[in-house]
Amino acid sequence: MADQNKKGVITLEEYIIQAQNKFPGATGELSQLLRDIGLAAKIISREVNKAGITNILGEDGSTNVHGESVKKLDLFADEQLISALNRSEITCMVISEENDGIVELDNDGGKYIVYLDPLDGSSNIDVNVSVGSIFSIYMREHPGSDKLSETEALQPGIKQVAAGYVLYGSSTMLAYTTGLGVSVFTLDPSIGEFILSDDDLKIPEHGTIYSVNEGSYHSWNQGLKQYVKYCQIDDPETERPYKARYIGSMVADVHRTLITGGIFIYPDSSFYPSGKLRLMYECNPLSFVIEQAGGMAIDGGGRILEIEPVSIHQQTPIYIGSAKNVLKVKEFLDNYASESITA
Numbered sequence: 001m002a003d004q005n006k007k008g009v010i011t012l013e014e015y016i017i018q019a020q021n022k023f024p025g026a027t028g029e030l031s032q033l034l035r036d037i038g039l040a041a042k043i044i045s046r047e048v049n050k051a052g053i054t055n056i057l058g059e060d061g062s063t064n065v066h067g068e069s070v071k072k073l074d075l076f077a078d079e080q081l082i083s084a085l086n087r088s089e090i091t092c093m094v095i096s097e098e099n100d101g102i103v104e105l106d107n108d109g110g111k112y113i114v115y116l117d118p119l120d121g122s123s124n125i126d127v128n129v130s131v132g133s134i135f136s137i138y139m140r141e142h143p144g145s146d147k148l149s150e151t152e153a154l155q156p157g158i159k160q161v162a163a164g165y166v167l168y169g170s171s172t173m174l175a176y177t178t179g180l181g182v183s184v185f186t187l188d189p190s191i192g193e194f195i196l197s198d199d200d201l202k203i204p205e206h207g208t209i210y211s212v213n214e215g216s217y218h219s220w221n222q223g224l225k226q227y228v229k230y231c232q233i234d235d236p237e238t239e240r241p242y243k244a245r246y247i248g249s250m251v252a253d254v255h256r257t258l259i260t261g262g263i264f265i266y267p268d269s270s271f272y273p274s275g276k277l278r279l280m281y282e283c284n285p286l287s288f289v290i291e292q293a294g295g296m297a298i299d300g301g302g303r304i305l306e307i308e309p310v311s312i313h314q315q316t317p318i319y320i321g322s323a324k325n326v327l328k329v330k331e332f333l334d335n336y337a338s339e340s341i342t343a
């Protein structure tokens with residue numbers, strides 16, 4: 001960071017170009033793709049910020065593929081991201097929470113496949129609570145093959161070439177990784193640029209915040225119930241009781257976890273036997289970021305990034321955050337593994 005201070009502020013665009021220049025063989029396509037996402041994020045951020053003063057707030061009356069009501073801003077964010085990716089013609093297909101099947105872009109020879117959650121946490125939009133966009137980028141395994149298919153998009157998270165999120169909070173932040181650490185940018189609205197705020201963000205090894213929707217306590221497995229009790233027990237040596245924080249917007253909850261340490265959990269339960277959150281465009285990208293920051297992300301058993309996907313919209317339980325917290329919850333899950341979920 002010292003060198004960076006001497007050079008003054010660095011914008012997302014400059015940073016991406018500098019990073020690309022470190023790899024002499026790089027074609028610049030991935031850099032272009034990240035810049036496209038950065039541009040769409042600025043446009044979405046502008047709309048999110050004025051949502052309360054325009055009639056863009058509210059539901060558009062339709063439901064998405066998961067039966068959830070679609071807000072106008074979800075659609076706006078989806079359109080902005082997809083059209084930004086279409087413009088530079090390096091992405092062949094997009095899979096988005098808002099679309100049932102794959103979305104084929106104009107360049108079917110494009111190298112990249114992009115997963116999007118255009119506006120995560122959308123039930124928070126109407127109450128002015130932070131929401132986010134999530135992206136996950138893969139290389140096409142058989143470029144040039146005739147037909148684009150869903151099967152080609154089913155790659156495990158460890159194959160992501162880049163992933164990240166944009167958080168529309170009290171300021172708009174963009175965090176991404178290409179597998180070389182986590183870089184974080186803050187949007188300066190006065191100049192309309194994302195400015196580098198951290199070029200190698202690390203998550204604390206241990207944190208004292210647990211984040212889970214405790215309203216669903218009775219639907220959880222025994223291991224999680226016991227872990228949450230553990231978090232609440234007074235023990236100054238282990239800095240307990242921990243604090244409970246739950247925004248209900250995964251990007252915001254994971255971003256807080258990344259900064260302060262601790263754990264964010266969305267488990268399997270009797271309500272959601274496979275968990276609620278989506279593997280391909282929520283859990284994989286955020287797990288890639290958290291792992292690159294030194295944290296861990298598991299589905300209760302193994303690493304999220306190693307799950308072999310079977311469908312583009314599949315769900316998974318997730319336990320994500322500081323390594324020590326994730327290892328501790330795993331201990332509880334393992335100890336109570338024989339006890340099935342009872343509502």
Ligand code: FDP
Pocket residue numbers: 119120121122123124213248249250251253276277282
């Ligand atoms: P939302 O339904 O508002 O889009 O992705 C789904 C998600 O939000 C996550 O962002 C959030 O963490 C979770 O659902 C909240 O679910 P609960 O209301 O069940 O806690």
